[in-house]
Amino acid sequence: MxxxxxxxxxxxxxxxxxxxxxxxxxxxxxxxxxxxxxxxxxxxxxxxxxxxxxxxxxRNRDELIEMVAEAALGDLRERLARAVGAGGDGAPVGDPRARLEALIVAAREFARVRPAAFRLVFAPGDLRLDPALLAATSAPLFDVVAELAGPRHALQAARTVTAWATGFILMELSSAFRLGGDLDEAFDYGIRRLAEAITDR
The missing domain is CATH 1.10.10 (Arc Repressor Mutant, subunit A)
Incomplete structure (x- = not known):
């Protein structure tokens, strides 16, 4: 060779x-x-x-775009894993609400660094992404919402958090917040209220 x-x-x-x-x-x-x-x-x-x-x-451009999206998901997965950290036994450390905030902040930071990739992955479309990669990327969020909401409501809680976070971030990327005010303050407020709302009392 x-x-x-x-x-x-x-x-x-x-x-x-x-x-x-x-x-x-x-x-x-x-x-x-x-x-x-x-x-x-x-x-x-x-x-x-x-x-x-x-x-x-x-095969074609569609396959290339899907591979770009999967590469972006891999980057996001690594960022989310770093955001929550892990103890010596591999388990995440810290208060679950703090970890939830860290995950959402990491997603927002990813979107600021790679806005087009964020839109590609989270905006509606016909991408056929690897289910195993999607599951691995979502795992830190599922872990923390299961602690907060309980295993029975983990899926509903994860969808609620994802919908709010991606909606906020996509609106921010599009400069769609037109009423003034501090967006960082609004973002932090939303995270706190979400954590309270999904917590099983």
């Missing part, structure tokens, strides 16, 4: 262009120019190959 870079006419051959580099380039395009700009031709230009070469690794 040949080693090092392989070139034909000054252009890297497809076998020297990794799938991860293609997905990363597509993710960068998504953030800089928006979803419509993520075309096979534009991504190919970013990684230095001709567009037909991408089809050796991907």
């Amino acid at each position: 040949a080693t090092g870079n392989s070139y034909i006419g000054g252009v890297p051959t497809p076998d020297r262009t990794s799938l991860s580099a293609i997905v990363s380039a597509a993710g960068d395009l998504l953030e800089s120019d928006g979803l419509p700009a993520v075309t096979m031709a534009a991504v190919a230009a970013r990684v230095g190959v001709r567009a037909p070469s991408l089809y050796k690794r991907l």
